[in-house]
Amino acid sequence: TYSKPEHAVNGGGRLRNMTELPQRKMVDITRDKPIKVTIRVVVPVRDHPKFNFVGKLLGPKGNSLKRLQEDTMTKMAILGRGSMRDRHKEEELRNSGDPKFS
Structure with a gap:
C-alpha cells in the first residue's frame, strides 16, 4: 500500500495540499502484471485517397514498421481497409460483421 504525501508540487511549481484531493487507486507496476x-x-x-498509407508505414519489406516498433518498444498492427494484400479476402472479412475488421 502507498501512503499519500501531504504536499506535492503541481505542474506550475506551486505547492498543493494533497489531503484535500480525492483518493485515487495507484497501480504498483513493479509487482502487478x-x-x-x-x-x-x-x-x-x-x-487523401491516392496516397498509399499502408505502403509508407510498412516501408520496404516491412523495415519501416519494424524500426518504429524497435525504437518505441511497442507492438503495432495495421488494420482496416487496404491493410491486406488480397482485396477479396479483405472484403469478405469486412462483411463478416466482426468489429476487428470493420
Missing part, C-alpha cells in the same frame, strides 16, 4: 495500453490512430484515407 504489465499494463497494456492501446492507442488507435485514425489515418485520413478519405481525405
Whole structure:
C-alpha cells in the first residue's frame, strides 16, 4: 500500500495540499502484471485517397514498421481497409460483421 504525501508540487511549481484531493487507486507496476495500453490512430484515407498509407508505414519489406516498433518498444498492427494484400479476402472479412475488421 502507498501512503499519500501531504504536499506535492503541481505542474506550475506551486505547492498543493494533497489531503484535500480525492483518493485515487495507484497501480504498483513493479509487482502487478504489465499494463497494456492501446492507442488507435485514425489515418485520413478519405481525405487523401491516392496516397498509399499502408505502403509508407510498412516501408520496404516491412523495415519501416519494424524500426518504429524497435525504437518505441511497442507492438503495432495495421488494420482496416487496404491493410491486406488480397482485396477479396479483405472484403469478405469486412462483411463478416466482426468489429476487428470493420
